[in-house]
Amino acid sequence: MKKVFSSADEALNGVLKDGMTIAAGGFGLCGIPENLIAAIKNSGVKELTIASNNAGVDDFGLGLLLQDRQVKKMISSYVGENDLFMQQYLAGELEIEFNPQGTLAERLRAGGAGIPGFYTATGVGTKIAEGKETKEFDGKTYVLERGLRADLAIVKAWKGDAQGNLTYRKTAMNFNPECATAGKITIAEVEEIVPVGSLDKMQIHTPGVYVQRIFAANHEKRIEQRTTRAA
Amino acid sequence: MPWDRNDMAARAAQELEDGFYVNLGIGIPTLVSNYVPEDYDITLQSENGMLGMGPFPTEEEIDADLINAGKQTVTELDRTSYFSSSQSFAMIRGGHINLSILGAMEVSETGDLANWMIPGRLVKGMGGAMDLVAGVQRIVIIMDHANKAGESKLLKKCSLPLTGQGVVDRIITNLGVFDVVEGGLKVIELAPEVTMEEVRNKTEATIVGS
Numbered sequence: 001m002k003k004v005f006s007s008a009d010e011a012l013n014g015v016l017k018d019g020m021t022i023a024a025g026g027f028g029l030c031g032i033p034e035n036l037i038a039a040i041k042n043s044g045v046k047e048l049t050i051a052s053n054n055a056g057v058d059d060f061g062l063g064l065l066l067q068d069r070q071v072k073k074m075i076s077s078y079v080g081e082n083d084l085f086m087q088q089y090l091a092g093e094l095e096i097e098f099n100p101q102g103t104l105a106e107r108l109r110a111g112g113a114g115i116p117g118f119y120t121a122t123g124v125g126t127k128i129a130e131g132k133e134t135k136e137f138d139g140k141t142y143v144l145e146r147g148l149r150a151d152l153a154i155v156k157a158w159k160g161d162a163q164g165n166l167t168y169r170k171t172a173m174n175f176n177p178e179c180a181t182a183g184k185i186t187i188a189e190v191e192e193i194v195p196v197g198s199l200d201k202m203q204i205h206t207p208g209v210y211v212q213r214i215f216a217a218n219h220e221k222r223i224e225q226r227t228t229r230a231a
Numbered sequence: 232m233p234w235d236r237n238d239m240a241a242r243a244a245q246e247l248e249d250g251f252y253v254n255l256g257i258g259i260p261t262l263v264s265n266y267v268p269e270d271y272d273i274t275l276q277s278e279n280g281m282l283g284m285g286p287f288p289t290e291e292e293i294d295a296d297l298i299n300a301g302k303q304t305v306t307e308l309d310r311t312s313y314f315s316s317s318q319s320f321a322m323i324r325g326g327h328i329n330l331s332i333l334g335a336m337e338v339s340e341t342g343d344l345a346n347w348m349i350p351g352r353l354v355k356g357m358g359g360a361m362d363l364v365a366g367v368q369r370i371v372i373i374m375d376h377a378n379k380a381g382e383s384k385l386l387k388k389c390s391l392p393l394t395g396q397g398v399v400d401r402i403i404t405n406l407g408v409f410d411v412v413e414g415g416l417k418v419i420e421l422a423p424e425v426t427m428e429e430v431r432n433k434t435e436a437t438i439v440g441s
Contacts (some may be wrong), residue, residue, distance in 0.1 A: 027279040027316070030295065053316070075310070080355030081302070089354055102320025102362030121365040122324060125396030127344075128361065129320065143311040158296075170313055172296040174280050177315040202343040205315070221295035224302040230287040 003208075004162050004193060005215040008039035015152055016045040019072075023108060023150035023179040024052040024062060028081065028224050031172030032061045033156040033189050035217040040154075041065055051075040051108065051148060051182075051196050053101060053175050058084045060222050069093065075148070077101035079181025081224065100128060105178050110147035112181025112210070117146050125197050156219070157206065158192040161197075164211030165204045173205065182211045187213040233405040234422045239373050241266045242420075243403050246371050254278060254323065254363055256333035257301040259373045263332055269369055274310065276328055278359040283311035300359065306399050321341045323359070324366035331367040333360060335374045335402075337389045340436035342399040342411035344372065345391035357394055364395035376404035376433055383435040385409065385416060406430055415439040 005011035022040075026032030037056075040048075041064045048071050054064035055074055065071050068086050073095040079085045088094040099107065100122045110118050119142035123129045133144040155176040158169035166188055168176055180186050188206075193216045234242065236259050244266035254276045255261050264286075265274050274286040277299040284299055285306035292306055299305045322328060337345040344364055347357035354401065364370050377385055387401065401419070402409045407419040408432060415437030418430060431438055 027300075028298065030279070030298050030302070078356035078358040086354060090351070098356050100357055101316070101359040102324055105316035106324075120324060122362045124365070126361065126393045128357075168241075168313075170294065170296040170307070171277070171280050171298055173313055173315050175316045177345060178317050182420050204319035223293070223295050223298075223304060225298070225304065227287045227303040227305075228290050228291065228293065229287040231291070 003164050003212060003214050003215050006037040007215055008189065008217065010083060011040055011213045012036065012043065015185055015187070016040065016043050018045055019047040020045070020151040021049040021051065023148070023153040023182050024050055024181040025174065025176030026061065027053055027157040027171070027226045029056065031156050031168065031174050031176055032056070033154040034219055035189050036187060037062060037064055038155040041068065043072065044068070044070070046070045047072045049073040049075065051150060053106065053108055055078050055079045055082045057081050057224070062086035066094070073097065074151070075099055075104065077104055079204070098128065105175060107145055107148035108175070108182040111149040112178065115147050117144050133141035133214065148182060150179070151185070152185050153179045153186040155180045155186065155188050157188050159189045159192050159194050159199060160188055160211070160214050161194055162201055164188065164195055164208030164214055165199055166190065166204050166206035166211060167199060167203060168205050177206050180206045185212050186203050186210055189215055189217050191219060192216055197202045232422070232424050237374045238263060238422070239403050239405060242408065243371060243373050243374050244268070244385070246330060246332065246401070247271060248329070251329040252276055252327065253403070254328050254331040254358070254367060256331070260332040260334055260336045276322065277305070278319050278363070280314050280316060280324060281311065282314070285311070292417045308427050319361070320362050326366055326368060330369045330371065332371045332373060333363065335372045335384065337384050337386055338372055338374070338399050338402055339386050339389045340411070340415040342397045343389045343422045344394045345389040346394050347391050350392065360394050364398035369400050370398050372399055372402045373416055374402070374404060376406045383433060385434050385436040388434055406433065414438060415428065
């Protein structure tokens with residue numbers, strides 16, 4: 001089956017539906033599927049639930065989807081870099097489900113691995129655990145968290161091949177491998193599609209079974225906090 | 232004279248032990264890396280997916296794919312490894328990280344920590360803080376003793392939503408070093424010229440011992 005597509009628009013063809021749940025890779029603006037996000041904005045699809053660690057900034061990344069109010073709910077751990085998000089949330093126009101970062105990562109990992117729930121000590125005794133089942137193991141209390149699947153996962157990798165095998169670069173890996181496993185359909189955007197067989201088979205981070213569609217694109221790779229030391 | 236930000240960071244660096252794997256929070260905790268003793272072998276973990284974090288890059292070294300958990304550009308070291316978010320939090324939640332130094336809005340005398348939201352006003356999120364305090368072996372807080380209104384941030388009970396319950400081991404403020412012990416907070420050390428009387432006057436939490 002052909003997995004390689006020519007662009008974000010082509011790769012998203014027939015996939016988007018109002019009200020769907022999307023898992024999006026990236027940490028801050030690092031390793032985000034920026035071309036897919038822009039294409040989703042242009043599609044006009046709405047009422048989205050998006051699971052992503054962050055919500056981008058006002059004019060880049062997932063922040064773009066807030067401009068036309070395409071997002072109904074975010075599942076995130078930190079949204080502090082986005083003023084538009086804060087405004088819409090405080091005005092009651094946008095729902096947020098805060099998940100601790102490690103819990104969000106594990107929910108996606110578990111969901112993708114066929115595990116419907118897991119116990120963690122993270123969040124015990126806080127708002128996060130309210131209304132959730134708790135259980136004691138070896139004298140310590142843990143809270144039950146659910147595995148998370150998404151109708152669509154959008155991820156960004158460094159290199160990929162026509163089989164959908166992916167490798168990530170440095171900290172641009174972050175949530176992308178977990179999101180890739182959690183999508184009923186996973187679309188990967190990569191900097192370069194290389195011939196099948198040319199990736200080091202021992203260094204593939206996401207095996208092709210998880211990826212249904214792939215395309216190559218240019219990436220702006222905007223930097224949020226440009227910090228340097230003197231040379 | 233009470234400690235300033237750099238003094239607090241330098242004091243926090245004394246919490247490090249040779250060979251430690253350490254996660255530093257955003258803000259003053261980040262400054263602790265400037266005070267690591269030269270003969271210590273310390274590995275910094277960044278929860279976005281990096282073990283062995285190097286210093287900020289030179290202008291030429293900047294790499295958009297290489298940032299820390301504060302979204303700042305950083306560099307790698309020979310020892311560096313990269314991994315995904317679930318792997319990153321497996322090492323945090325699984326107790327493999329020796330020490331985390333974090334900032335706080337409020338800490339209670341029973342070691343409760345609040346540092347992720349102010350209802351109706353500030354909605355940023357907890358990021359990795361709830362996982363860090365639940366899983367890392369030892370939690371040290373660096374924060375100012377009082378908030379901008381001059382009120383004690385060391386409380387009998389936190390007023391803000393909690394990040395973790397009974398998770399804080401030690402607190403370093405501009406006035407001194409405090410441990411969470413049975414019955415309240417114990418003064419371990421005072422900043423220069425700070426007296427016990429001043430600490431008692433400026434602290435809502437119960438101070439135990441002399």
